[in-house]
Amino acid sequence: MSLSNGNAVKPFKIFVGYDSREDVAFEVCRYSILKKSSIPVEIIPIKQSDLRKSGLYWREKGQYESTEFSFSRFLTPYLANYEGWAMFVDCDFLYLADIKELRDLIVDEKYAIMCVQHDYAPKETTKMDGAVQTVYPRKNWSSMVLYNCGHPKNRVLTPDLVNSQTGAFLHRFQWLQDDEIGSIPFVWNFLEGHNRVVESDPSTLPRAIHYTRGGPWFEAWKNCDFADLWLNERDEYLNNEAKKAITN
Template sequence: MGSIDTTFPSPAVNHSPAVFRIFIGYDPREDDAYEVCRHSLLKHSSIPLQISAIKQADLRASKLYWRDRGPTESTEFSFSRFLTPYLTGFQGWAMFVDCDFLYTADIAELVALLDDRYAVMCVHHEYAPKETTKMDGAVQTVYPRKNWSSMVLYNCSHPKNHLLTPDLVNSQTGAFLHRFMWLEDDEIGSVPFSWNFLVGHNLVNENDPSTFPKAIHYTSGGPWFERYKDCEFADLWLKESEELKKEKKLVKN
């Protein structure tokens, strides 16, 4: 399907309800991861997508993001991700996803699960990482609801999400934001873990198709980092990366 690519859309833009909006967290150190994530989404999608990169530099230039980077922020989008509802103009549904994902299934299957009863929907992980560092030596922090915010479906028009203004996102604590503390527990819907399959944590049961990953999350680090070049599912990411390079070469020629 076709896509619309932007850095991030103006809140004033009117979006077609037929186009599903996806915001991917962007960090300059993980440009390859971003490109592969985007490619995998588009390749499998049967519905039109509007994909936007959440780039901190652009948000700062637009005076939407101004908080100082803290020692526990492993990526540039650790907090800017929570601007997703604001960037849609608080309209409709949208998804935020970390750039270290690889999609193996049609995102339309996930969109079909959207339920207006909830303010957000995500995988309710029970995750306590064993490693003390991740990616390129970034500190691995442990907190309740860890990785819930790494892939979130936002009901952007939900009244509670109107609280996620630039002022709040730039001033609130990591605990408040990553634990969804602006919401009640019953306002946080659940989706199957296969849509945020944590490499090194979630397991595939060959006799249970529901355990097969539809979105692989290289949460500790992916094969674009030398340290993780042999991680589980690295072959799938590398194959996608090569496919993308060949497509770009064909377009260039």
């Protein structure tokens, strides 16, 4: 991590995809990161409405876009001023471990990005609140990405390119060579309903759960795997917010 103001460490920037239908998911994701982080972090929502107002996002909604940040996520290096490392993550994540552990996996500047390289083909035809479940190469790779924002290859990710390129180009990271994509252990993007914990192997315990099919904030997914963990975190978040309101 780069330094500023003498020995002060710059906060690790985490851009979280925001969808107006999943506000509570965003808040719980944010809460779970902040609660467990032992390093300074700055969490920035990627809100399509704000990006449109500022002239950074103008593409029309496609029929297969399941979230409001399906494409705007790729503005992460631009929004970070092409400086240092930053992270993008979908809002439907619950963090169970210190984000410092994830940031410390950044060991090689040769990588333009690092992510969990899933081999994932969902069985469901719909997800979340009825959105079409699409299948494509490198599915879910883009749902949590550590971006080396200053890497020369990532400078192509301008608003013009993000607003004009195809979903295949963006979600498959086609602006990069394969050896420029670093790998992260799957437990940092543990896919609910797909990945499994092996009782005899502690290394399979999730560090961050991704409710990619739909989380318990949707009625249809209220009994999904690890629903209790998310609901407990939500209740804790809401209780803390209520206490703040009384105090203020």
